[in-house]
Amino acid sequence: MTASREPALRLQGIVKTFPGVRALDGVDFEVMPGEVHALLGENGAGKSTLMKVLAGMYQPDEGQIMIAGHPVQMTTPIEAKAQGVVLIHQELSLVPEMSAAENIYLGELPRKSFGRVDWATLEERANAILKRLKCSFRAEVTVANLSIANQQMVEIARALTVDARVVVFDEPTASLTDAEKVVLFDIINDLKARGVGIVYISHRMDEIFTLSDRITVLRDGAYRGTLTTAVTNEDEVTRLMIGRSLDLSRDEAAPNFGKTMLEVRNLTCPGLFENVSFTVRVGEVVGFYGLVGAGRTEIAEALFGLRKPDSGEIRVDGEAAEITSPRAAIALGISLVPENRKEQGLVLQMNCRDNMTLPQVQALTTGPFVAQGAELAIFDKYRDRLAIKTPSWKQSAAVLSGGNQQKIVIGKWLSMTPRVLIVDEPTRGIDVGSKSEIHQLLRELAAQGYAVIVISSEMPEVLRVSDRIIAMYHGRIMREFDIKDVTEDSLVQAISGISAEAVA
């Protein structure tokens, strides 16, 4: 039992810099054999960078990685796996058309003479692993036919083909139902009992407190402390996570809200969101805050006609609205700046001007032809207003920076003078400078009389731009805060679902 006193994995003083960013700044982290160690931090705190260092995908600039007391160098994911460090990714990386057995041994299929696959051995071994995981399905099943939870089991089984010392789970429950979660937790506890060290990354406080032995918190790429789960509480963890006192001061006059522009009553789409009711007034920014998968984007899609709700009512400017397509939404004056600008917002090969005027070229047509002068006038106006940096309107959208691309998408919808503007994750993947410009812009838009909905997973962002914050957890609105009354603790608690009963 002496070996068990040596950490299964130890990271010391890990530093990793990218051009202009110090992503990890001297991080220490260790996992004992048979321990579940939770890693916690806001988006961008450095969790994924740390895991990529651990998996051999990034090389640290400074610091040391030790496995079972021996310093190691891991330059590729294959080496990391050989050292017994296995990552179970948030996104599954399985080949859906192949069987579970083939996926488990992908790249290492047992062979017979002439390179033929030894199916008997393959299925025997795979079934043995699945049995160890108490899986109810056989290894011959095609992965595409398995539920997401069972697919995750296959991923875990793959990790167990090597003699894993450390298994890293990155947000494993993001796509699982409650029942499936219970199964996953059983497996984690089973691994733990076998002496495997577990790193558990999650945003969800309730899970962390159920599972973990210790909690390490990262913030802004730096190590902020390690707490023993048994003797700490949610407040303490939250404080470590947020740490700084955010600058929430806004140098603007008290906002002046007008009439209710959008009213949503009991909107339900089973499995995604339920009984969602809220209003947005003219001149107001309503922030939707919650974890990924809390149903916020899905609500936006329903409002924009991309998703058909089962029941509920949407009223725009007091009138009941039937929104069956984006076309209908646009006609009602609802605009959506989508979550993923490259995939959903921009036609990358197209030039900036054409991208900006895309939804309204019909309206800009006189006779058979599009009025290019009018298009250019719109482009010039919004380039100046949003300070879009591009050498010319002819530039294809692909070559612009993320911030400028986002401004093109925002400009596209602003130029339609919408009645309701929905912005989903407005600053994802955008540099700090452009970020604050976009925040400023959202405030100005509200001041100019737009009704704005901002969906964000970043707390500083919702706190900075919103007049009201709606906190969501698992498809439900947990609580609504006025910006004057909100505290960071209460917000974190509302979206983690820990005080669900207390609030409801």
Added chain:
Amino acid sequence: MAYFYQNPVLRWLLRNPIWGFVLIVFIFFSLSSEHFFAARNLQNILVQTSTIGLIALGMTLVMINGNIDLSVGATLALAAAFAVDVQSWAMFATWGNWQILPAVCLALLVGIFMGAINGFIVWKTGVDAFIVTLGAMLGIRGLVFVYTGEQSFYAMNFAYSDFSALSFGPLPVLAVIFLLCVLIVHWLLSRTVHGRNTYAVGGNREAAVNAGIRVGPHMMINFMIIGFLAALSGVLLSTQMGAATPNLGRDYELWVITAVVLGGTKLTGGKGDIIGTLGGVLAIGILRNGMNLMQVPAFYVYVILGSILIAVLFLDKRFNTSTDGGLRL
């Protein structure tokens, strides 16, 4: 290299490498064959080019949409069969030369209809256009054989077969029709809402839907346009021959796609234009004509065209990834 980028003509050629190639082969054949650079031969090239050229205009729209249409050769044959056969129907026997009118109209409608079916299936089922039009290619060719009974139809009305001999000044009427269509489709693509939507749908379908574009009907219209152009091409080809054979238009889809791709249109959609496509069809037309004049056996033309196709796409990848920010598929 700096000079290369500053000179507007050279910069234009770098973006449209196929026109550089057209220029080179044109000069090459002018120098190496005494018959090439003659008014009569240049008229010939235009007439020969018009057949695949007309279809290539439609193919450009369909391919920028991110689709493809393999059924054009068969549609061409079906339309030609209708155009030649209908004018000899008994009910039009007393119409004199006017009997040509319902025949041609019906032929063009058949083309539009076939395109509409292709487009409708692609829209409603979501099956890949490659598969849908591959099926249509086989099916329509089958219909041609059923309709013609494996026989050729001959035009009895000489006004029909004399049509292709007409000319406006120095330009043969077929060349005029082709160039007119080039202008119209160029305007359609570069100046109208439909054209703008064509790029948007092919470039990023999801963004197009989010911008309120009705993608399905839009794609169907482009399939109808290519159906119309394939039928028109079939009618014009049958006037040249005074007949319609059941094997008319075999392999044309391959020539057309080659021309369009040579002209810089991307198979993945979102990119391309009519100027490039015109260069592509001219390149093929000049090469076939010139090599024919130099009495190079026809099969070498295939070898050379195949090599050029790959070379041009390679150059395009080299140059346009470095100047345009690395976004190419």
